[in-house]
Amino acid sequence: MCGIVGAIADRDVVPVLIEGLKRLEYRGYDSSGIAVLDGSAIRRVRRTGRVAEMESAAAAEGFSAMLGIGHTRWATHGGVTESNAHPHLSHGVALVHNGIIENHEEQRERLRALGYAFESQTDTEVIAHLIHHHLQAGIDLLEALQRAVKELTGAYALAVISQAEPQRMVVARMGCPLLVGLGEGENFVASDVSAIVSATRRVVFLEEGDTAELTRAGVRVFDAGDVPVQREERLSSVSLASLELGPYRHFMQKEIHEQPRALGDTIEAAIDAGGFPAELFGKDAQAVLAGVTGVQILACGTSYYAGLTARYWIEALANLPCSVEIASEYRYRAAYADPKHLIVTISQSGETLDTMEALKYAKSLGHRHTLSICNVPESAIPRASELVCYTRAGAEIGVASTKAFTTQLAALFQLAVVLGKLHGRVDAAQEADYLEQLRHLPGSVQHALNLEPQIVAWAERFAGKANALFLGRGLHYPIALEGALKLKEISYIHAEAYPAGELKHGPLALVDAEMPVVVIAPNDSLLEKVKSNMQEVRARGGELFVFADQDSNFSASEGVHVIRTPRHAGVLSPVVHTIPVQLLAYHTALARGTDVDKPRNLAKSVTVE
Template identity: 45%
Template sequence: MCGIIGAASSRSVDKILIKGLKLMEYRGYDSAGIALNQEQQVLRLRALGKVLKLEELMAEHKPKATAGIAHTRWATHGAPSEENAHPHGSHEQIYIVHNGIIENHNEIRVQLKSYGYEINSQTDSELIAHLIHFYKKEGGDMLKALINATNKLKGAYSIAAIDSDQKDKIFAARQKSPLLIGKGIEENFVASDPLAIINNTEAFYLLEDGDFAEITKSDIKIFNDKAIEQKREETLIEATATATSKGKYKHFMEKEIYEQPEAIGNTINGRLGGEDVLDNVFGAGSSEAFKGVKRIQFVACGTSLHAAKTARKWFEDIAGTPCHIDFASEYRYRNPLVEGNTLFVAISQSGETADSLAALEYARQENYLGIVSICNVPTSTMARQLDWKMFTNAGPEIGVASTKAFTTQLAALLILAISIAKSQNKNPEKRAAATQDLRNTPSLLQEAFELKQDIEQ
């Protein structure tokens, strides 16, 4: 699993798809592939290694197609190989790209073999293509075949698919794995990451779990699992070309290190007032609710977990609030005992971390005083599920080693610690000092960066 992009357009989509794959290279991958729904047949090309290799393969074929899908893969089921790379196909008719994990893949594999299907890879993803083919062969149209196929799946998936019988269409499905649709002019898109298509559109439809979509160059239709059309609000996602460009820097990590003063400034902007944080910066009614907080349960993964561990001192020192910190992947399996007046805090840069979302779903069934998320992506699943939240406003982080995402999370967590202390009328002097420290941080960072030449000498 890694990056999905699809396009239906009045122009040939091969270059659109390759550019989208390149914009998702920051996510890491071991192979890449593309399926183009040409007039005579679907052209599928797959390559181990860089997208550049795939681009070189395409140059040999000079494809022309107005609909297609593409994918970059990190191996999960099966080793990195051309056979395991996406797109996967069935009977040269159905082709799919897939992110996620199909938990019941062994059961489905056995069933498909009993129907006479030949499985050519070690992946769980190929099985989806065969299932869609099976249900379409049974007499359903492509949309119903996709719905019927996904009804057999247990786990998480985002899927983009094409059918050789329908040259101008892309089909999509989402369940617990991010997928969105981009609305263009005489072209529309599907992607797992908005950065893949941000240069083509700023207008998006965010698919929800259980959504299906049928996309042409001029139309976008979204359905539920009963094939009943649904309405989704159009969302604007703004990003400049510089967000996906290294500019004057050697690599994205260096660029994002130097973006920290601005990013932290964006986190604290409009949230501090006088010697304190402003009321209700985490959402309506949050400051009143925080009066009752006696302990905090943090859940996060990776860098976000380290942010929680760093911030624990502030909560205990400024707010006098004891904290418990869990890996999101472990939280729901230990049957946590939820004591009264506990605030649950989920931290995720992307807002799509699968384990954090699963922990959040578990927590919503428990007796927490409230649930807060700290997240960088306003359009993410986590952000859309909660009323109390703070966006770090760090902008896209493309470098793999976290920089500004981490430091802006720390700023948001310090704001939360001050906010709880303010609601409980605790430690006004410490609150004032911490608030001033937040204000000073962007300029202090900038001063540190200006020492670069002196240090190099």
Template identity: 50%
Template sequence: MCGIVGYVGDKQSAPILVSGLKKLEYRGYDSAGVAVINRNVLNVVRATGKLKNLESRVQTDSPQGTVGIGHTRWATHGRPSDENAHPHTYGGVAVVHNGIIENHLALKDELKRQGHVFASETDSEVFAHLISDQLKTGKDLPAAVRAAIARVKGTYALAVVTESDPTRIVCTKESSPMVLGLGEGQNFVASDVPALLEHTRDFIYMEEGDLAILTAGGVDIYNRADQKVNRATRRIDWTPMMAEKGGHKHFMHKEIHEQPRAVADTLRGRMLLSEGDVHFEGWSLSPERINALTKITILACGTSWHSGIAGKAMIESLARIPVEVELASEFRYRDPIVESTHLAIAISQSGETADTLAAFKEAKARGASTLALCNVIGSAMTREAEVTVLTNAGPEIGVASTKAFTTQLVGLYLLAVKLGRARGTLSVKAAQEHLTSITEIPKMIEDVLKCEASVKRVARDFMGAQDFLFLGRGPMHPVALEGALKLKEISYIHAEGYAGGEMKHGPIALIDEKMPVVVIAPKQPHVAYEKIIGNIEEVRARGGKVIAIIDEDDTHVATIADHVIRIPAATALLAPVVATIPLQLLAYHVADLRGNDVDQPRNLAKSVTVE
């Protein structure tokens, strides 16, 4: 959710902090601020609204100092205001915090009885008070931070500076992402890599319970037991340009158009066509363990949950293993049946999604084998998993996920082939045919993108609608769910995705001449083509407007739909990858035509790091 940036070095920190925060705007925020130390004096500048408001105040106030921390806040406690914006201060201590302090009310009451006065409505301010009290007992800053977090129940990525120790930043994390950036004569901390790419390509991903001390000369890391540890330094291959818009109006538009490359990168080096098999780096599940599996449980939220539903069809069809797809946010709050013969697959773009990570840990604790499908190497989820399958989508900045979704589908398809080969449910020849089919997908996506002008015309006709219905059968059902989610996320139009067979079980009551219905209707046996045509006729009979996604050679649906968008014909299990693209474009253009902030839709955050 929120964004953190910290700097210690020999340069003025305020411009570096604001620049870094700009790179984290995609995470969503309603206020921002910086705290800079200059010769034992703490200067804090905060502002509500967009970062340009903070930037203007920083230029006016001109806070000086080579050590500082900055933050973009997305409200969880307290309305957006200057007082509730981070950094929070007390007694010469300044803190920035991502996460939630679950016991903050009890801690606040205790501190108020001791004479503390709080300046905000937030839970995060509690950290500044606790740390200040510990410093007064004679502890140094790292020890004070350790003592403070010991009293807190909840999640945090926390960075702290203080007037009494003006040359270093202390940071720590628990169930919220935090990375350290390494430089010459300067070091950094942030909640995500893009904030720091213009300064360094060398990063350390902090692990749970780690506490790091940053000075201009180096970084020291201590684990939960307060033992000094060495964490691996990772060289990031992304260029700063990859996290820029590159001439596109919005990041989302750029990322939609990056999908041919992202899919190709996810395939590259993994397909062993001559052997009819798939290679994943670091794969440690033996054929014996795979053959012993009795169930796979996919854990995910939002868009990743939709990819999991598509993945269920892929794995069950090719590997013949029963698959359940669970909403990770619900999984822990019942008594799930998990056994040692089960495989838990967690799907997350960031690898830090709080609900998915918690469910993944629960499944692991109950004895399941674990696999993470993720876009960020070194993230919490990849560290928790026995096996990681990286999607190689590159940085995804737009809040509404696009290329993360399609690369997840491709990763799941490769996984299904690998499991099928290990279990003997796929012959070499059959696997070769499946792998050959997937090599055609990048070109198919390119062909769909060439039809953007026709999608934009449809968007212009329906940009004023108040409701949309998306229908799909079989493998197209998760595509309908995802299409509806994309539209509601960024256009703020109410939209629902349904399995086509469910239309008569309720949603048909909504259909009238004002209701646009998007029907995903490629000619696939698993899509029940004749039955989806029946859905179209039912919509027409009630005056609804039909927008049909159809194969290039389909002549029938074109005669009964109000609008058609043609896509190349893919095999049944891969068709969702191709059919998703026009729905992404439709959502994008509807939102853009309505004048919405496409990359930073209201109330949403890129990485949901609190439950």
């Protein structure tokens, strides 16, 4: 699921809904729709594809109303079809939903027994029928919503309207962000302030379990116990938003959830260009990159793991040799230097001392071509580099890097494609395919974020452990490394990562019932190998926690726990599989009561040796 926007006003809200959905396009989506109350009837328009197609249909049908809701959807339950697109209807009730309802099958059977027919494959339609069912008891829309959400298990952000109550909209939040925008004689709801910033900057962030009622005159908020509460009104500023927690408990959680937007911003230039021009990396990039014969990546910590992932991409897509080295080690050895190799430095802050010194050392050895991938404009490392790519992740305040890492991966993937084009390994058809995969990346990441409630349950089991193993193969081995690092950084649980094939070469000796083993298991060419490695763990009594794609044919069983992403994300799968390991580390740290944003002994930017 992706974006929500809603409005109630004394003016036509259809333009507000359309503009809001366009501002939410960065998240990635495959369909969109709006539902409005026009007179005494609800009218709805939905389309697969871009928001502009839905906008044209709404204009052709003369949509105009003073109350409405809108949604951009990324398919989870059910395919990309108009019938699965939001909003969903049930007997005069319309709603939009972000999140995943885990007990939807149970509720679906119950509602079918009550006589409800289903038109879609989604979990969301269950909620619409459930609200209508409660309305039959003679209660109002707000109370019906409050009763319905108490019967749901999972994550949701909801906005609901009813033709029987044209003077209000009701909303609810659990596990997915939702905020209310306050206006004069009009009020708004959105999953992201960007959707309503043109209408108002006065916002109220709903908290876990909140429900709310919006009328033209005002807003009433209720906590999880349905007790009226006052939530703080804030004045939103796009430039200051990254410095405020908003509805989140910690900056790390906030920054994990900002990744769809950060990725959307990072890949925006390629999307707008309709491809991968060399100029993504600077005005002289084409001449430089066309002439290099190899790539040397220098980085530290999480950025080093981004480089390890990039090695797979660069060698596979560009057929160029690529080596990756920890910057603090490179600078103290007699390194081989080839002036025709490109030196790539990766740093979130652009001030990492070891990486900066490694860059200087590489230059002193005779390297002429340098490229910096960085998140902070005009910082030291970009200034010292010939070419630069800024990741546009925004300010990252939590010490444990999250959105900086995934945006680094996005930038490095673009570099691999550019090198592949310039060296005759990526043709126009392949370039178009890679662009399409990149376009869908923010939506895939958003779906991975919706797995958070399931990961919380795993975190409770991890909280009492002293050690953990992470396993991955191929492209996903660096993601296992990143997952182990995150767990170490903020929960203080000792964790190690290995290529899964290395188990029998030593680490298997550590496996017992007290050693949780996290497995990154996408549906790729190495899946069967990973399954064999998992059997080795189970044979020694180890407990497996598997992050698998929907079509990986894994079944949970005794000692084997499985959380699924909806579908394999292809060559960009490492980015998507990063999200669950970040969430696992975060919620394990919460359960252990550690300082998530400021883990002991660590600094955000390492500027001393």
